[in-house]
Amino acid sequence: METMQTLADHSIRRALSFAGLGVVTLMLALSYDLPLALRTGGNILALVCLGLLWAAWRTPRRNLRRSELWSLLLEHASALVQSLPAAEAQRLMARTLRQRLVWHAEQVGAVALALWVLALLLSLVMA
DSSP states (O other), X not given: OHHHHHHHHHHHHHHHHHHHHHHHHHHHHTTXXXXXXXXXXXXXXXXXXXXXXXXXXXXXXXXXGGSHHHHHHHHHOHHHHHHSOHHHHHHHHHHHHHHHHHXXXXXXXXXXXXXXXXXXXXXXXXX
16 A cells, blocks of 8 residues: 555656646746746646646546556556456555545645745735
8 A cells, every 4th residue: 555655656746747847947937027937836836736636536537557557556566456356456546546646736735825925925025
């Protein structure tokens, strides 16, 4: 179970690192207006948060044997995958992946909120 959680985190964080790279690049492009850059970063991270929540909502309905998590499990924990019946593996993967997606969505949402607050404070200071 802990191996599955670790691999799910790895898969989610890989995707989030690419999203973060895009957000940081856009914020750097808008750095001439710092409140605008912070607001834009917060808005995009809020969209990422919604995407994570949507993926978590969809997870129990998808066939996870076509997911990156399944590939990682086959590579790193093939004994665990082969010891479980297919329905049990699907249920366990769906529960774990959904839990980890919601946890990451909470973290991304907190960062978005922090960026919005910083943008608001900076706008008030600069006005």
